[in-house]
Amino acid sequence: MAELEGKVAxxxxxxxxxxxxxxxxxxxxxxxxxxxxxxxxxxxxxEREGSGGIRGVVADLGRADxxxxxxxxxxxxxxxxxxxxxxxxxxxxxxxxxxxxxxVDLALAVGVKGYILCARRAAREMRRRGGGAxxxxxxxxxxxxxxxxxxxxxxxxxxxxxxxALAVELAGDGIRANAVAAGPIMTERRQxxxxxxxxxxxxxxxxxxxxxxxxxxxxVVEAVLYLVTPRSSFLTxxxxxxxxxxxxx
Ligand SMILES: NC(=O)c1ccc[n+]([C@@H]2O[C@H](COP(=O)([O-])OP(=O)(O)OC[C@H]3O[C@@H](n4cnc5c(N)ncnc54)[C@H](O)[C@@H]3O)[C@@H](O)[C@H]2O)c1
Numbered sequence: 001m002a003e004l005e006g007k008v009a010x011x012x013x014x015x016x017x018x019x020x021x022x023x024x025x026x027x028x029x030x031x032x033x034x035x036x037x038x039x040x041x042x043x044x045x046x047e048r049e050g051s052g053g054i055r056g057v058v059a060d061l062g063r064a065d066x067x068x069x070x071x072x073x074x075x076x077x078x079x080x081x082x083x084x085x086x087x088x089x090x091x092x093x094x095x096x097x098x099x100x101x102x103x104v105d106l107a108l109a110v111g112v113k114g115y116i117l118c119a120r121r122a123a124r125e126m127r128r129r130g131g132g133a134x135x136x137x138x139x140x141x142x143x144x145x146x147x148x149x150x151x152x153x154x155x156x157x158x159x160x161x162x163x164x165a166l167a168v169e170l171a172g173d174g175i176r177a178n179a180v181a182a183g184p185i186m187t188e189r190r191q192x193x194x195x196x197x198x199x200x201x202x203x204x205x206x207x208x209x210x211x212x213x214x215x216x217x218x219x220v221v222e223a224v225l226y227l228v229t230p231r232s233s234f235l236t237x238x239x240x241x242x243x244x245x246x247x248x249x
Contacts, residue, residue: 002030003229008078010034010071012061012118013088015042017187018137021217022085022224027053029225034074036061037088061088062109064117071121081125083228086115086136086159092151104151111155112162119166123175131174133228136163138181138239143247156181160239167237176236178227183243186214210245 009026013019014035020042023035027050035046036057043056055077059070074081090110092103115136126132141149142156159179166177184190184206194200201214223242226232241247 002028003225004083005030007031007082008034008074008080009083009085009228010036010074010081010118010122011085011087012036012114013086013137014046014056015039017087017189018182018185018217018220019085019087020046021221022087023054024049025218025221025225026083031083032078034070034078036070036074061114061118062090062106064113067114067117068121071118071125075125080129081122082129082132084118084122084126084132084134085224085228086118086134088114089137089155093148095148096150099151107151107155108158112158115159115162119162119177123166123170123173126175127173132176134166134170134175134177135224135227136177136179138163138179140181140183140241140243140247142181142239143241163239164237171236176227176232178232178235178237179239180220180223180227181239181241181243181247182215182220183209183241183246184214185217185220187217190214208246208249209243210249213244215242215244 009031011019011023014023015037023033026033033054034057035054036059037043040058047054047056057070057073059066088110090106092107136159138159139156141153142160145153163177163179
């Protein structure tokens with residue numbers, strides 16, 4: 001049964017990885033999807049795959065004006081919004097001593113400011129429809145940080161706090177907000193890293209995962225789908241930790 005028939009969703013960071021997988025699945029569940037990202041080429045392919053259900057919108061999600069334009073384009077095409085999935089990320093890694101201001105600014109602009117401004121605009125659209133659901137991608141690094149992940153962990157910690165704050169702020173409008181703190185998921189990006197370095201998947205951090213494997217994008221998509229449907233109607237403000245047990249071991 002198509003679970004999202006008649007729904008309109010906006011997915012950020014949708015050109016690849018988890019965002020693209022969410023956009024594809026939402027479309028196959030009957031939603032009309034605005035897929036927003038910086039990368040025009042992959043968005044065009046996604047649009048073709050979506051056969052009318054997916055509209056690619058090129059925008060820099062670290063900039064308020066471009067976020068507004070992306071939502072305007074989605075509203076013009078689909079006439080409203082029921083679901084927002086915040087997936088976009090700018091990753092910067094390395095020791096604290098080597099952290100540079102421009103990279104911190106960009107990571108915060110995309111991963112914190114962008115998520116806040118997307119939620120603000122989404123909530124305006126959702127109120128007109130009597131409610132909605134927001135899901136934001138967090139990470140296991142927000143719970144169990146590792147060396148070299150200071151900026152990323154800070155961004156994802158902010159996502160968890162933002163999720164709780166949005167839940168309180170928007171509950172009266174019938175809008176739920178949750179996050180998914182994913183463990184290592186074998187996206188194209190990670191697969192490329194694994195192909196380039198045979199030791200990648202057996203690194204100590206991953207070897208200690210109780211389930212002994214990386215997650216699959218479809219497993220993340222299942223959680224996101226659950227969080228945007230009435231199946232999770234009493235669930236809000238939570239960060240669902242989807243990590244094969246990594247953070248409890
Ligand atoms: N893959 C994992 O193992 C994993 C684990 C935990 C959490 N996450 C989180 O899940 C989400 C998706 O992860 P992924 O690995 O699929 O990501 P990814 O790096 O494959 O894709 C991120 C997307 O964000 C887009 N993006 C970056 N900056 C942008 C900007 N300024 N404007 C518009 N788009 C921009 C990129 O173009 C890219 O398409 C992220 O928030 C990530 O932090 C991923």
